[in-house]
Amino acid sequence: MFCSEEWEKCKFSKTVKGKTVYAMVLSTAFWTGITTCLKVFAPLVKVLRMVDADWKPSMGFIYGELRKATQEIKGALNDNENAYKPILDIIKEKSSKRLDTCLHMAAYILNPYYYYHDPLAKLDVEADDSIVEILGVLFPGDYELQNQINMVELPMYKNKLEKFDRPIAIKSCAVKQ
Template sequence: MTDAWSDRQRRSIMNLCVNSKLGTVFLSSKECSNEAHTSENIFEYVDKCIEEVGPENVVQVVTDNASNNMGASKLLKEKRPTIFWISCATHTINLMLEAIGGLTRYKKIIDQAKKLTVFIYSHHKSLALMRKYTKKRNIIRPGVTRFASAFLTLQSLSEKRVQLRHMFTSKEWEDCKLAKTVKGTSSYATVVSASFWTGVIICLRVFTPLVKVLRMVDADWKPSMGFIYGELQRVKKEIINALNDNKNAYGPIIDIISKKSSKRLDTCLHLTTYILNPYYFYNNPDVRDDLEANDAVVDFIGVLFP
């Protein structure tokens, strides 16, 4: 698994880790400040580490979806055709969530929620009042990714809806100087708006199935490869049901999930582990007759034993 980042001194660092059934182990780190992160440089670094570990011990290389990583994957395929290069599931699912959150219907609610929480946390008086009415419980909760944090904030707002309404309609808030400001009146309008809370509920119904998959693939407690494809199929069904089978509502979301999954989370490796996973194979008879998955098994074997 590779990851590139910058430290506090703005040095460009590339890390390599190995993941197996025993967990994740740090393998190597390289400073790349004087080098461009080209496909060739990434490939050479990864290939050198594959040689150290032993090519026969490597099933796949996992990176994010940046174009230079995708270029490196082609170089690896030429030299080591039996090793897969797979997009990071956490990164891909987060891209799905961000794209769905960018749709007008959901972006409006997320933006309103952000403005409300930023306003509350920007002032000592509003923060103290909020903690008083919520019994010292916070709204903002950190998640595994930036969008997961936004989702958790929406979830937290929904849980504290009654307390926030009591706060913004209280005598204490009415007497507070912040209540007379532009941002104060805007926050008040948001909290007492029925359409805002309805929008929050719809957002949670749409995002919750994907966030569950995000948590699964980001956790270390169980290998997730055999569940990714099957869970994304379940996500699509849950979202369609959540939006009352309204194609105009669910269509753009399903398109985003399918587009982001294509050639990233629906490779022959994903489909093979899906059809060989007893959780799906024995629970759903249709899985055995899935032509695409059966063809993927043949392709997978063809890669491992050309």
């Protein structure tokens, strides 16, 4: 807009405010700021589009993509805590009890795409505990079944043993569906 003949002919191009805006928009600092904004908000837009999408089930990906987005934001702001902390605080406030429930965390842990590729998934104690909580909800009072799943089935999954070592299971680990 500012490099066009129309701007030159515009009455605002000759005013102090017009010249100030012109200088600001053509400055390197302005475009550096715009680039930073895009780097910060692009990962969030990706998560929001996934949550809003009707074309694929997203439960198993929401928590993982939200974690990934926060890491990308930190990187975009050069790991400067003063820069990223206010943004991450807002994300945490808005997603708390909405996108980080036990169900979301259990889906994250049980999604082979994250569990087998993201080293942080194996260290996420809170997400791991969500499995126990979900088992209590799904099978209330059936402690034998809860124990079977938690002590036998879950370790087989985590260590890619037996049915989790089949070619189809391994292929699902590599694909983000």
